Amino acid sequence: MGIYSCLGSNLAEVKNSLYTGKSGIGIDPIRTEMGYSSALTGILPEPNLKKLLKRRMRIGMGQESRYAYMATAEALKVAGIDDAFLDNNIIGLLYGNDSTAQSVIEGIDKLRAVKDTALVGSGSIFKSMNSTITMNLSTIFRLKGINFTISAACASGSHSIGLGYMFIKQGLQSMVVCGGAQEVNAQAMGSFDGLGAFSLQMDDPTKASKPFDVNRDGLVPSGGGATIILESYESAVARGATILAEVIGYGFSSNGLHISQPSVEGPARSLKMALDQANVAASEIDYINAHATSTPLGDKHEAMAIGSIFGGDNCPYVSSTKSMTGHECWMAGASEIVYSLLMMQDSFIAPNINLENVAEEAKPLNLAKTTIDHKIDTFLSNSFGFGGTNSSLIVRKFK
Amino acid sequence: MEKVKIIEITNRFLIDEFEVEPDEIILENNFHKTLDLDSLDYVDLVVVIQSNFGFKLTADDFKGVDTFNEFYNMIETHLHKFTKENAS
Numbered sequence: 019m020g021i022y023s024c025l026g027s028n029l030a031e032v033k034n035s036l037y038t039g040k041s042g043i044g045i046d047p048i049r050t051e052m053g054y055s056s057a058l059t060g061i062l063p064e065p066n067l068k069k070l071l072k073r074r075m076r077i078g079m080g081q082e083s084r085y086a087y088m089a090t091a092e093a094l095k096v097a098g099i100d101d102a103f104l105d106n107n108i109i110g111l112l113y114g115n116d117s118t119a120q121s122v123i124e125g126i127d128k129l130r131a132v133k134d135t136a137l138v139g140s141g142s143i144f145k146s147m148n149s150t151i152t153m154n155l156s157t158i159f160r161l162k163g164i165n166f167t168i169s170a171a172c173a174s175g176s177h178s179i180g181l182g183y184m185f186i187k188q189g190l191q192s193m194v195v196c197g198g199a200q201e202v203n204a205q206a207m208g209s210f211d212g213l214g215a216f217s218l219q220m221d222d223p224t225k226a227s228k229p230f231d232v233n234r235d236g237l238v239p240s241g242g243g244a245t246i247i248l249e250s251y252e253s254a255v256a257r258g259a260t261i262l263a264e265v266i267g268y269g270f271s272s273n274g275l276h277i278s279q280p281s282v283e284g285p286a287r288s289l290k291m292a293l294d295q296a297n298v299a300a301s302e303i304d305y306i307n308a309h310a311t312s313t314p315l316g317d318k319h320e321a322m323a324i325g326s327i328f329g330g331d332n333c334p335y336v337s338s339t340k341s342m343t344g345h346e347c348w349m350a351g352a353s354e355i356v357y358s359l360l361m362m363q364d365s366f367i368a369p370n371i372n373l374e375n376v377a378e379e380a381k382p383l384n385l386a387k388t389t390i391d392h393k394i395d396t397f398l399s400n401s402f403g404f405g406g407t408n409s410s411l412i413v414r415k416f417k
Numbered sequence: 418m419e420k421v422k423i424i425e426i427t428n429r430f431l432i433d434e435f436e437v438e439p440d441e442i443i444l445e446n447n448f449h450k451t452l453d454l455d456s457l458d459y460v461d462l463v464v465v466i467q468s469n470f471g472f473k474l475t476a477d478d479f480k481g482v483d484t485f486n487e488f489y490n491m492i493e494t495h496l497h498k499f500t501k502e503n504a505s
Contacts, residue, residue: 073435074453074455074457074458077457136460136464137464137467137468137473139460139461139464140461141461
């Protein structure tokens with residue numbers, strides 16, 4: 019696995035942030051100038067790929083692809099996959115992404131300025147397409163298997179892992195690079211801000227995202243890149259890989275209701291399906307990484323969905339790492355698997371920071387307000403998106 | 418514009434935009450092989466030449482251009498033509 023987020027630029031930095039409950043949220047003044055209601059955002063450095071990739075490799079990469087590259091390069095390294103392995107094996111690529119706003123706007127602005135399509139440059143088209151990440155990563159890493167982008171709003175990253183799991187389970191691929199990435203810039207989030215969905219608590223940015231708290235007032239947009247290398251057991255054993263964990267359940271559903279308003283029934287079906295697919299009882303789940311984005315309605319409905327299946331005396335620990343990261347949108351479903359795996363590796367539950375007064379509907383949940391040293395054998399991660407797309411993944415420690 | 422100035426401007430964007438090593442830019446060297454150009458790179462060459470010199474080339478203009486010197490000469494020819502047309 020690999021990660022590039024507002025909690026750190028690699029696995030070690032991110033693990034430390036998760037354990038210490040460090041927020042990655044700050045203020046982007048440009049957003050205020052542009053007319054945003056909220057200038058809150060995840061803050062992360064721009065990757066410098068000039069020394070890592072040749073010009074031709076870089077020229078079709080927008081911000082989300084650069085984040086995805088950083089995460090994927092780390093993931094391949096950590097997984098022990100070298101150039102020779104990439105060249106001699108059929109490896110798939112399924113990656114979540116649902117916008118290229120900055121690149122599209124820059125391309126159109128250039129065209130308006132020069133009034134000649136031949137003067138826009140060769141990179142613009144490859145940066146602007148929604149499949150920009152998969153077209154770039156497959157080229158850079160010479161991947162020769164399944165290759166497409168999953169666009170499923172804020173569940174994109176989670177569905178990419180679920181689909182990778184299905185491709186391997188079906189025997190169609192022995193290894194798939196999965197993940198999700200999200201651009202972080204003022205062009206990408208204006209229309210979302212216009213819905214009034216973002217937190218306005220800008221006085222102390224690190225305290226703005228407070229999932230499940232009574233005083234939550236909206237999400238904080240964020241992003242980066244997160245990559246998971248999925249492979250069959252046979253493939254992992256054959257190459258002597260260190261197996262971190264196994265995906266054992268993928269549940270999904272569609273609300274079939276409103277385009278933006280959440281539901282209880284849809285996510286509950288996704289959760290139940292993941293448990294059924296994994297063939298595990300609710301009591302076997304040690305930790306739930308909630309989707310909870312810090313919106314009043316979304317958190318309420320998710321708390322009710324989780325509570326309907328896990329609520330009671332044996333409720334597993336629940337936390338939303340979005341309290342620290344903000345909402346990493348298209349990336350979130352993949353990054354939260356990485357975050358949970360890091361917790362699993364070091365036996366701790368990352369805190370749901372900024373949770374001072376638990377909302378009534380979340381009281382049946384066993385929320386981790388502070389870091390808890392606790393062994394995780396099996397965790398569940400939820401991701402829900404606009405249009406009512408839901409994905410739940412269950413991951414178990416490999417023994 | 419003097420040819421020496423054309424070469425200076427051209428070399429600057431070849432180094433900055435196309436990441437050519439300065440010591441590889443030799444008049445007799447093959448321009449296409451040194452820059453390791455593919456079909457997409459010619460699109461970007463057209464863009465960078467237009468932004469630096471003001472005229473727009475087409476893919477056909479690169480035919481017959483093998484060395485750096487021929488590349489500079491091609492730019493010089495087009496620039497003089499462009500300057501003349503815009504002066505009249």
